[in-house]
Amino acid sequence: MTQASVQLGGLPVWELHFDADGRRRGHDGATALARAAARGEIADLLVFSHCRNNDRAMARAFENRFIEQFAAVASCAGVSRPVGVAVVSWPSMQWPGDQPERDDRASAPVAMQQALHALFADPVQQGAADTALALLRLQPEDHIALERFQGLLSLLAEGPPLEPEDDGKAALLERPAHEAFDAVAALDSRGHGNGFKRLWAGAEHALRLTSYYQMKKRARVIAVEGLAPALTRLLEQPGAPRVHLVGHSAGAQVIAFALRGLERRPVQSMTLMQATFSHFAFAESLPFAPDRAGGLAGLRQRVDGPILVTHSVHDLAVGHDYARASMLGHDGGRPLDARYRWAPMGFDGAQCCEAVGLRLEPAGHDYPFAPGKVFNLDGDDVIRCRRGRGGAHNDIHHPELAWAVLRAAQLA
Numbered sequence: 482m483t484q485a486s487v488q489l490g491g492l493p494v495w496e497l498h499f500d501a502d503g504r505r506r507g508h509d510g511a512t513a514l515a516r517a518a519a520r521g522e523i524a525d526l527l528v529f530s531h532c533r534n535n536d537r538a539m540a541r542a543f544e545n546r547f548i549e550q551f552a553a554v555a556s557c558a559g560v561s562r563p564v565g566v567a568v569v570s571w572p573s574m575q576w577p578g579d580q581p582e583r584d585d586r587a588s589a590p591v592a593m594q595q596a597l598h599a600l601f602a603d604p605v606q607q608g609a610a611d612t613a614l615a616l617l618r619l620q621p622e623d624h625i626a627l628e629r630f631q632g633l634l635s636l637l638a639e640g641p642p643l644e645p646e647d648d649g650k651a652a653l654l655e656r657p658a659h660e661a662f663d664a665v666a667a668l669d670s671r672g673h674g675n676g677f678k679r680l681w682a683g684a685e686h687a688l689r690l691t692s693y694y695q696m697k698k699r700a701r702v703i704a705v706e707g708l709a710p711a712l713t714r715l716l717e718q719p720g721a722p723r724v725h726l727v728g729h730s731a732g733a734q735v736i737a738f739a740l741r742g743l744e745r746r747p748v749q750s751m752t753l754m755q756a757t758f759s760h761f762a763f764a765e766s767l768p769f770a771p772d773r774a775g776g777l778a779g780l781r782q783r784v785d786g787p788i789l790v791t792h793s794v795h796d797l798a799v800g801h802d803y804a805r806a807s808m809l810g811h812d813g814g815r816p817l818d819a820r821y822r823w824a825p826m827g828f829d830g831a832q833c834c835e836a837v838g839l840r841l842e843p844a845g846h847d848y849p850f851a852p853g854k855v856f857n858l859d860g861d862d863v864i865r866c867r868r869g870r871g872g873a874h875n876d877i878h879h880p881e882l883a884w885a886v887l888r889a890a891q892l893a
Contacts, residue, residue, distance in 0.1 A: 489545055490552025493517065494566045501572050501602055501699060503706025511711055514567055518715060518722050523565035525749075525892060526722040527551065528712070530569035530732030532696065532757075537570075544568050546878050547729075554844055554883040558893035565722070571703045573696060573731055574600045590614055600695055601637060609636045613688055620681040624659060630684050631658040634691045640698055644776035646759040646767055649823055650694050653687050662687055697758060700734035708735060709742025716746035725890040726751040726784075729877055730798075733826070734758045740780040750786040750889040754877050755796050755827035755864065762826070763788075763855060764833035769822060775833075787850040787889050790857050791841065791882065792830045793864035797872030799827035827874070830857025844884035858885060 487494050495510030495517075505511060517523055531543060548566050555564065574596045597610040613633045616626055635654050642648050653661050662683030715721055726748055728736030733756035740751075761767055764775040781788060794800065820828075830836060836855040839848065841863045850856060866876040887893040 489566070490549045491556070492548060492552045492564055492566050493523070494548060494568060496568050496570050497708070497711060498570045499572075499703050499707040501702070503703050503708075505707070505711070509570075510567070511715075514565070515715060515718060517565065519718060519720050521720050522563060523722045524562040525564045525890060526715075526724050527564065527566045527727055527886070527890075528569065528708075528724060528736070529566060529727045529729075530571070530708075530735040531729040532573040532700075532731035540570075543875070547883075550878050550880065551883040551886065554880050555887060555892065557844070558884075558887060560887070560892050562892065564892070569703075569708060569732065569735055571707070571735065572599060572602075572699070574692065590618060597692065600692055600699075606637055606639075609633045613637075617681065617685055617688070620677065622677040627658040627662060627680060627684065631661065631687075634687060637688075637691050638694055640695075643694070643697055643701075644759070644762070645770060645773055646761040646764070646775050647697060648694075650691070653690065658684075665690070693757070696731045697734060700731050700758075701738045704735045704738035705742050708739040712739060712743060712748070713746065716743075716748075721746075723890070724748040725886070727754070727886055728752070728756065729754040730827075730874065731757050737762065737777055740777065740783045743783050747783045747785045749784070749891070750788070750886075751784050752789040752791075752886050752889055753826060754791045754882065755793065755799060755874055756790065757799055757825045757827060760824050760826045760829060760832040763831050763836075766833070768833060781834075781853060781855070784853075786852050786891065788831075788855045789850075789885055789889050790826050790831045790836070790855060791860045791864065791877075791885075792827050792857060793860040793873055793876075795861065795865040795867055795873035795876075796827050797867065797870065798874035799825045800872070830859075831855045841881050841885065844880045846884070846888075848885065848888050850889055 495514040497511055498506040498509040500506045529544065529547065593614055594611065597614070598607050601607050601610055613630055616630050631654065638650050638654060659680055662680045664683070665686045666679045666683035712724060716724060726736040726739065728734070733753040736751065737753060737756070737758070759775065762775040762777040763781065765778050767773045767775060830838070834855050836857045838857045838859065841858045841860040842848070863879050863881045864873045864876045867873050868875070884893070
C-alpha cells in the first residue's frame with residue numbers, strides 16, 4: 482500500500498488495523514502513512530478510534546461521517562495546513578439491540594452469538610458464551626441453572642483486572658446469583674415482572690455487562706501493545722506530523738490509554754467523546770481510596786495541548802448500562818453515590834483532576850483552551866438525539882464537536 486486508502490472531504494485517510502492482542506493486522510495503512518509523513522504531505526494527523534466493529538461496513542459509515550463533518554468545518558474555518566486522518570480499526574463489538582441503524586433485537590440468538598464470538602476469541606470462552614445463550618433461550622425455573630449461568634460469566638470475565646476505579650465486576654460474580662440478577666433487573670427502568678422471568682432478564686443484562694468489561698480490557702491492550710508503539714514510530718521519524726488523538730465510546734479508551742506507551746514524544750491534543758471508562762481515570766487520588774490513583778494519573782503531560790472530555794445526560798449508555806453492574810453493591814451508599822462512584826467520563830466528564838467545565842459551543846466560538854488542562858464540555862444541548870437503548874451515545878456528528886477538536890488542535 483503506497484497511498485491513502487481513501488480521500489474524504491479532501492482529507493487523506495489511512496486505516497491502522499490491530500488484532501485482539503494489539504498486533505498490526507494484514508496490509509494496514511501504517512507504512513503508507515509513514516511514507517506520506519516523511520514526504521511532508523501531512524503536517525497534522527487526526528487519530529480517530531471508536532467502537533462499532535460488529536459490521537465493518539457500518540463502522541466505516543460511522544467513521545466516514547465524522548471525518549466528512551470534520552473536513553467540512555475545517556474548510557469553513559480556512560485551515561491551510563495539510564491534515565490527514567488515521568482510523569484505528571480493532572476487534573470491538575456493540576451489543577445487538579444497541580445499534581439503532583439495525584433492526585437486531587437484544588434477544589436475537591444469532592446476532593448475540595456472532596457478537597460474543599467476535600469478542601471472545603478463545604474457544605473455551607466461545608463455548609461458555611454458547612452455553613449461556615442456550616440457558617437464556619430455555620430460562621429454566623431453577624436456581625441451580627442461574628448459578629451455572631453466573632459461573633459462565635466468571636469464565637468470560639477471566640483475565641487481568643482493570644484499574645480499581647473501573648473494575649466493578651465482583652458485584653456480579655461474587656454475590657449469590659439470584660441476588661445479583663435481581664439487582665441488575667431492578668436497575669432497568671423497563672421492568673421485567675417477577676419471579677424467574679425477572680431473574681433471567683437480569684441474567685441477560687449481566688451477560689451484556691460482562692461483554693463491556695471485556696471490551697474495556699481489550700481497549701487497553703490495543704492501546705498499549707498496538708497503537709502506542711505505532712504512534713511512537715511515527716513521531717520519532719523525521720518530518721513527523723503533529724498528532725491529535727480523538728476517541729469515541731470504547732475507542733476513547735484506546736486513545737487515552739495509548740498515553741501509557743508515549744514516553745518520549747508527546748501528542749498535541751486529545752478529545753474523548755462520550756468515553757466509557759471511569760471518570761476518575763485522571764485522578765491523582767481516588768476519593769474512595771485516597772492512597773490509590775486513577776489509571777491515567779500523571780500522564781497528562783504527554784499531551785502538549787488541552788484534553789477535552791464531552792458528556793451528555795442524553796447518553797443513556799454511559800448513564801445506565803456501563804455503570805449498572807458496578808452499582809450493584811459493595812459500597813453501601815445511596816443510589817446517587819453509587820452512580821458517582823462508578824460513572825464513566827461520558828456521564829459527567831473527568832472528575833477529581835481540576836477539570837474546567839465549559840459548554841459545547843457553536844463552530845466559531847473562541848474557547849479558552851490551555852495546555853496541560855482537562856476541559857469537560859457539557860454537550861446536553863448538542864449530543865441529544867436519542868436512538869435505541871444507548872440514547873444519544875452515538876450522536877457525535879455535529880459541527881460543534883468538529884470545531885472543538887479543531888480548536889484543541891490549534892488548527893482554527
